[in-house]
Amino acid sequence: MAQLIGKAKNFVAEKVAHIKKPEANLTDVSVKKVSKDSATFNGQVSVSNPYSHDLPICEITYSLKSADRVIASGTMMDPGSIKAKETTALDIPLKVPYDFLLSLAKDVGKDWDIDYEFQVGLCMQIPVIGKFTLPLSKKGEMKLPTIADVF
Template identity: 55%
Template sequence: MSKLVENAKNYVSEKVANMKKPEASLTGLGLHDVSREGVEYDAKVSVDNPYKHPIPICEISYILKSDGRVILTGKMPDPGSLKANGKTMLNVPLKVPHSVLASLVRDIARDWDIDYELELGLTIDLPVIGDFTIPLSNKGEIKLPTLKDFFK
């Protein structure tokens, strides 16, 4: 009897391991808005859902680092769901206060941008498996707004 249970466990775990899962990629980070409170950027995430039904997104968590320091962390709860059999584009707003930008003066003074590393976790609710987090990361440069960006 225990051999039958063991075989059943192995069969199920093999099927779950080989099951198609949604795939995601971080396609970029761009300037969204400049205000007196801070600068807002949008992280663009593309998610491909291989299933014939929509999948709910539980949350998106993010960590924005610059020069080895964490400058922003947060979570975006319940951002919607993934389209069935297709790609879904998600925008994750990242609002960086001006006070944080002031602490990055050395990096900014060199070339008027912020060298960043963005770590993002997309948590979805898969049938049978449960909550599943897709880890994403990207490195690049964030161009800072100039005076003319404030007067657009």
């Protein structure tokens, strides 16, 4: 009897391991909006759903870092769902005050850009598997808005 249960567990574990899972990647971080007191950046995530039904997203956690400092972080609760058999683009708004950006002056330097690391945890409810979090990370650089962009 114990052998039969062991074989059943192995069979189920092997089948679950080969189930297709959603895939995602961070496509870009860019300046979305500029105001007199802050800049709003936009993190873009592209998620593909291999299933024939929509996948609800439980939450999205995010963190934008530069020079080993957290610029913006937070959690978006219940941002919607991923369409069945499609790739869905998600936007993550990140509002950062100018005074914080100016505190990163070493990194900004002559070229007026920021080297960043953008980390996202995309938590979805997947049938059979349950809650599943896709960890994503991207490094890059983004240009900051100039005074002319603000006015």
